Amino acid sequence: xxxxxxxxxxxxxxxxxxxxxxxxxxxxxxxFEKGRDAIDYALKETPILAIxxxxxxxxxxxxxxxxxxxxxxxxxxxxTAKSSEEERVAGFALGADDYVVKPFSPRELVFRVKAVLKxxxxxxxxxxxxxxxxxxxxxxxxxxxxxxxxxxxxSLTPTEFKVLFVIASYPGKVFTRYELVEKALxxxxxxxxxxxDAHIKNLRHxxxxxxxxxxxxxxxxxxxxxxxxxxxx
Ligand code: CA
Numbered sequence: 720x721x722x723x724x725x726x727x728x729x730x731x732x733x734x735x736x737x738x739x740x741x742x743x744x745x746x747x748x749x750x751f752e753k754g755r756d757a758i759d760y761a762l763k764e765t766p767i768l769a770i771x772x773x774x775x776x777x778x779x780x781x782x783x784x785x786x787x788x789x790x791x792x793x794x795x796x797x798x799t800a801k802s803s804e805e806e807r808v809a810g811f812a813l814g815a816d817d818y819v820v821k822p823f824s825p826r827e828l829v830f831r832v833k834a835v836l837k838x839x840x841x842x843x844x845x846x847x848x849x850x851x852x853x854x855x856x857x858x859x860x861x862x863x864x865x866x867x868x869x870x871x872x873x874s875l876t877p878t879e880f881k882v883l884f885v886i887a888s889y890p891g892k893v894f895t896r897y898e899l900v901e902k903a904l905x906x907x908x909x910x911x912x913x914x915x916d917a918h919i920k921n922l923r924h925x926x927x928x929x930x931x932x933x934x935x936x937x938x939x940x941x942x943x944x945x946x947x948x949x950x951x952x
Contacts, residue, residue: 935947
């Protein structure tokens with residue numbers, strides 16, 4: 720299952736429309752009328768993005784915002800009825816990734832969601848220097864998208880590169896398939912988890928001496944994958 724988009728909004732009509740449009744765009748949407756419920760649920764399942772109404776019955780939008788931000792580094796789009804410059808500034812000052820003023824077009828909100836997610840993904844991939852592992856045996860360059868094994872260029876597909884880049888950015892961390900899809904490929908790949916295995920298999924053939932006994936990409940049975948390379952200082 721893909722990571723959900725949270726819609727935190729007490730106005731049922733708005734929530735219903737937003738949910739329908741987002742679902743139409745392929746997102747899994749969870750709706751909460753109360754800020755507290757959204758925060759509690761986020762502890763169980765982190766959203767890929769949250770759309771947050773600033774005027775909620777139980778907590779202030781700011782409190783909910785802070786509560787969600789403490790749980791994870793996912794983007795938040797604020798909804799508000801007021802359009803004053805001050806509110807806009809306050810929303811961005813909190814660290815909102817975008818700000819939508821009611822009444823808004825649900826279609827536009829979907830565009831904003833996509834744009835914010837794309838930006839967040841780029842940030843994950845961006846401004847990354849070259850990473851070298853195992854005394855220069857494997858070099859991954861996040862700027863040029865080049866990979867070298869034993870100083871020879873390795874030809875990877877863009878997806879293979881992203882998967883490798885994400886997993887190698889956190890040596891030792893175990894990634895579930897689901898996390899890899901989300902981090903490397905983005906939300907739009909519903910039901911894509913299984914094909915991670917195929918990408919990993921191809922990657923191993925390209926970067927491992929012996930794909931059956933991988934040095935870099937280890938399988939953690941029942942969980943996912945872990946990068947086993949040692950980053951050079
Ligand atoms: Ca409200």
